[in-house]
Amino acid sequence: MSPILWSMSVFGQLSPGKLSAAHSDLEGISNCTECHTLGKQIVNQKCLDCHQEISFLLDENRGYHASVEVENKSCAECHSEHHGQEFDATKFDQENFDHLLTGYELEGQHHVIECRDCHQSENIANPEIRKLENTFLGMNEECLSCHEDFHQETLTNDCIECHGFDEWRPAPKFDHNNANFVLKGAHNEVDCKECHEMTQRNGKDFQVFTGLEFSQCINCHDDVHEGKFGLNCLDCHNENSFKLTTAPENFNHDLTNYPLEGLHIQVDCKECHTTGNNTDPLSFNECKDCHEDYHEGEFIENGQSPDCKECHTLEKKFDYTLFGFEEHNASRFALEGAHMATPCFACHIDEADEKWHFRSIGESCVDCHENIHRDKITDKFYPDNDCTSCHNTESWASVDFDHNNTDWPLEGKHGEISCRECHFRDESLADFGQVFNGLNTECSTCHENIHGNQFGPVGSFSCTNCHTTAMEWNANSFDHSNTEFPLDGEHAKVDCKECHKPTFIDGQERIEYKIQQFACIDCHS
């Protein structure tokens, strides 16, 4: 057996395996006692003599190695050797490691992330420990030792004053009430970025949290009123919403583009601001932007509907109109005569729907007035049911009819009496017993025969034998000379009644004109 083989054999028994790469400088039979202590296996002190970083932590009573779980253990219990160069002597169950034993409890997302997300050399401040490959040492508890300072030194370095461990955004511990600008109302609902906008600083994303001007609303909010209402938005608005559901106290509507006038001043805001938000834009160019067109487009001409203000005023309700005689007379139907005294509703309210109508209500008399004559008058005298053939607007009673155009011109008293005296035979009837056509011209047609049959049967004599139309039914046409008893002497001066006295004729008392006996003694006693 060659000496080389012998030495290898012996060495083989001395070293139970290759040292890990980290301890490779301790390979060799002369280095055994660098780690091993004769008779005592592995003594911690030898480990700590080299691993000053652990020794330091133990002296400081900090870190996992100073925890109760480790303090009474031998280093070799956890960190073995002689398992080959690839052996990782610091391997441990990272998934189930109780980080609290290190003195730094993992909370929130720190539980989720990989160990090496934090335990990496760039996060280690101590340059000596940083050199150690794959070490878990050298960390400190300051957030910024691992995390980038997003706020770029504009806020405190103690991140957990505001942030939690579950997520950076939002910062759950941050209480805006502790800030100079206390959030009220809708400000609590607003995304932080609305006020603390994202920007760039030093080539990195940056969110502005300090140095923000907030003394006036317009520091953040656009003044949509362009200064019209002043700079203090709170005069009208509040923090809950820019929407105004109630009229702000002392709100001056005159400052808006639509100053309130007339009855608008008394109207409840909601009548116009129907959305519940008084600040929602309203169109107000025309009345009908708010008001319903009562007339349902009656006045549309050439596709254009005139605005209400053509006839109505803000000062009074819609039942008042500016449309007067002058305007009416400028229309196709000028008001004349009795029409001028007629209330508007008489013509413009339709009984069918009890609504006002102003268009297409007709212009002829019978469109409004009842045509009581209907077919009682011939077309000759009542063409197209045109009342104006006889009537005028002054009065229905004022009939302007030339009876001379008929077959029976009116003479005498006939010219003075009301038409209805002859033409309305029975006013108790619905049509008044109108008779205009074929009316008999005999006097007795209209006049009562009070004489009975003294002068013969009716029709056998004419009233005009004695009476005329020119006088009061006086028998001025009668000439006593033509009788059997001509009047002369004192008889001509005697009142008729002295001789013609009432007596019973044809069953009733009548004045007797046909005196059969006219001897003197018949009258004189």
Next chain:
Amino acid sequence: MIKKFHTAYIGVLISIIVFVTTYISYVGMDFYKTPIEERFYHAQYDWFKPSGLFGHGLGIIGTLLITIGVVMYTLAKKYGFLTRVIRLKYLLEFHIFLCTLGPILILFHTTFKFGGVVSIAFWSMVAVVLSGVIGRFIYIQIPRSIEGRELSLTEIRTNQEKIIEKIKSLKLPNDQIIHELADKSCLEGSYLQSRRRQGKYIRSLKKLINAQITDKKEQRSVMNLVRSEIALSSRIANLNRMQKLFKYWHVAHKPFALIMLIVVVIHVVVTLLFGYTWIF
């Protein structure tokens, strides 16, 4: 020892080896299959590791078995220790048993870390074991007395003649078998050629015996005698060669054993020096 007791004895020894090997393989399979770099973090590392309660125990027990086997056989061979009580042949078998089981236990003690420089000790042990197996083969090629003493050529020939006489004493139909047995041409040539020819030769003789003897028991009895005769003839033919080989074998087997002994001593001393004392 009655043959069947001897067979049972051998069977028990083999069974122990098989059982121990199987048992340790089974309970430690997961650990031993784990890569060396990962074993420290295996749940049973402290149990199976070479310095663990179980692993260290295997090493100590294995070493003791080997030590006992070597010392016992060496004393028996050199100084006749126990030879009045147990035949050397059986002690050799027990030596083989202990020196097989011991290395197996040590094999598990090493947790199969026998690569590289560290392996020298282990391979020394393997060399001793393998050389033991070879030695055992050579050993049986050299005819011996019941006590295991090497027979002289004269003694061997006498034994051979006794066998032939036995065959002749059988009332065979004719002396064709005897005649055939006299033909030793099958033993010529190299060892392997000779073994091949012997197989062929035995098969032809078997046919002849089966043709002449109808009784099966008698057939087996004659065949055993024929085999013994051929084996003896073969060993006589190779005796000189095997005796030389056996001398050379001692040169190999013993030094390996010595190396292993020295290494074990160093290993134990170093282990104790560093404070690894198992249960003591």
